[in-house]
Amino acid sequence: MPNLVRAHRAVFALVGLAVVAILAASGWFMVSPHTRPQPRPTHVAALPSAQPSILPAATATPAPSAPPAVQPQLLVIPRLGVQAPIENKGIDSHNQMEAPDKPFDVAWYPFTAKPGAGGNAVFAGHKDFAGVGPAVFWKLGQLGPGDTIQVTGANQTQLQYQVTQTWDYTLSNIPMASVLAQGDGDQVTLITCAGSYSRAAGYDHRLVVRGKRMA
Numbered sequence: 001m002p003n004l005v006r007a008h009r010a011v012f013a014l015v016g017l018a019v020v021a022i023l024a025a026s027g028w029f030m031v032s033p034h035t036r037p038q039p040r041p042t043h044v045a046a047l048p049s050a051q052p053s054i055l056p057a058a059t060a061t062p063a064p065s066a067p068p069a070v071q072p073q074l075l076v077i078p079r080l081g082v083q084a085p086i087e088n089k090g091i092d093s094h095n096q097m098e099a100p101d102k103p104f105d106v107a108w109y110p111f112t113a114k115p116g117a118g119g120n121a122v123f124a125g126h127k128d129f130a131g132v133g134p135a136v137f138w139k140l141g142q143l144g145p146g147d148t149i150q151v152t153g154a155n156q157t158q159l160q161y162q163v164t165q166t167w168d169y170t171l172s173n174i175p176m177a178s179v180l181a182q183g184d185g186d187q188v189t190l191i192t193c194a195g196s197y198s199r200a201a202g203y204d205h206r207l208v209v210r211g212k213r214m215a
Helices: 004-012 017-026
Strands: 072-077 082-088 106-108 120-124 148-153 158-170 187-198 202-213
Touching: 072 120, 148 187, 148 202, 158 187
Parallel strands: 082 106, 120 187
Antiparallel strands: 072 082, 072 148, 106 120, 148 158, 158 202, 187 202
């Protein structure tokens, strides 16, 4: 597979200047952990000084804790036997999503959400790899609704997600604005190659798998 490295770079050539503009305009480079509004302080009417103990002292209501957000380190897909270290990747000088360096690692993109932060954490991995053959997401197409995806953070916190949808897009029609979109709750999105392969153009489809956080 002499041209497979070049072909695999195409899977990460999903984000051009238009997508970078979408990310910036939508504030996706500034994703932060979801926090809930603090409760309003409790006020008690003043009492006559001669009766200071008629009512108990007001106590503040504890603020609800925010969902845990983790720096992702390991992605596990039990059904597929995947236990993949996670690399932090971004957008290169050609405005393309950077690929993971190793065939059995996955890339997480910090311009998307941290897992557990209430947004969409986006990951990508190789389907196969030059000189290796099948890689980390070789069997990703076998996942379906109800299957689980686990993300373990640097603090060993483990977050569980359940697959809700899968899509198979032609390379020319993949809707990156939807793939990267935030605002629909705590979820993960996995991307890899699919379809037919040619030396000239690489794979002609992209597989997208989405899972939502389990309670």
